[in-house]
Amino acid sequence: MALKSSIIKITLTYMLLLNNVHNGISDTPNIPLKPTPTQIVIEDISEGRQLKSLDLVASSGQKLSSEKLRSKKCLLITFFPKCFTGNCTSQLTSIRDSYSDFQKAGIEVWAVSTDPAEGPQGQKAFAKFLKLPFPLIPDTDRKISKMFGAVQSEKQMALRMSVFVDKEGVVRWIDKQIDPRNHARDVLARYKAEIAVPKVEKEAQTTSENTRPPK
DSSP states (O other): OHHHHHHHHHHHHHHHHHHHHHTTOOSSOOOOOOOOOOOOOOSSOOTTSBOOOOEEEOTTSOEEESGGGTTTOEEEEEEOSOTTOHHHHHHHHHHHHTHHHHHHHTEEEEEEESSOSSSTTSHHHHHHHHTOSSOEEEOTTOHHHHHTTOBOTTTOOBOSEEEEEOTTSBEEEEEOSOOGGGHHHHHHHHHIIIIIHHHHHHHHHHHHHHHSOOO
């Protein structure tokens, strides 16, 4: 009887423990967790992988599609934390002032923040104030930013980062260390070094091989 009583007691204790775990109850004291640092997690989007088709609407109402750019233009998606702030202004005016160079290179620019489209501090007012020639995309539900791993976990604003996609729809680089004032210069220099020049060299090599007389 003593053995049977012990087995019943152990069984009841085990069931109680399982119930506590299921309901999130623990005998251990609650230890306050340290705030987690900003997380940068690229889920489906990483360098060298194909970008999924994006169909977005800019704050101006313009419909944007990454698929329509395929084989025609490269795409720079630049994320910025907040409208009407110093570094964000520098980041976007850097691109604005070099926008003709982006067009010559065949690079489309989209800018994304978690700001709303409307309001005195919204994207439409910001774009008008800076006279930006490229679209701003309001990501108030943070879906785009989360997809790219571009959300500050504490403030829930977009991180300052850029994603460069080539004409084939491949993510060529993800830049998380943007220099706001010189961002346009840095993007164009990297495009030339990693995409434009290698492409010209490859085409020249192909032409040379095709015109080489047979042995």
